[in-house]
Amino acid sequence: AQSVTQLDSHVSVSEGTPVLLRCNYSSSYSPSLFWYVQHPNKGLQLLLKYTSAATLVKGINGFEAEFKKSETSFHLTKPSAHMSDAAEYFCVVSDRVSDKLIFGTGTRLQVFP
């Protein structure tokens, strides 16, 4: 069975400093992986996705993620945090057998001025 683990429930950074949100996955197959962002009182929005093309994936708002098969990781990064990045972030793996999307438990990002 496929699963995804987000290693931090909360991350706090200062504005202008780098962001790292960590995600490890477990998969018997070559997975599809996604990062979604949820701003307060809003629905989730796709940030980026990996589907076995380039291992470094660029998304919206300056975020990117690198697929590392040897480490079973798909960490989300951004060089310089902005106040508007404060939100909850979900790592998601697609189960290619059942076609279900399996969500991580989320990481809440706080950005301090």
Place this chain on the structure above:
Amino acid sequence: NAGVTQTPKFQVLKTGQSMTLQCAQDMNHEYMSWYRQDPGMGLRLIHYSVGAGITDQGEVPNGYNVSRSTTEDFPLRLLSAAPSQTSVYFCASSRLAGTSGRLDTGELFFGEGSRLTVL
């Protein structure tokens, strides 16, 4: 540019009451689904549908019913509300890949959520 529209945004129920959460999408997506979001548990799939007249259970279907009479609408019914159903509910839609019945890109388009409290 409506996308996925959920109503109501907030609802308070008493134990045993019934209600329907409405979901409509205007993107002609074949796939529609309902999730619940609880603190520390991420999103869990309740029910989903790959087209009109076709529904199936997700991870946590007990206590919920769905139907899909049109491509656009996918209502979620709580037949007898329980405090354990206090949650934030999200409807999401997506395209399928041709006639495969499988998700195309895997990207889900979400509504803004419905916050339900059961007393």
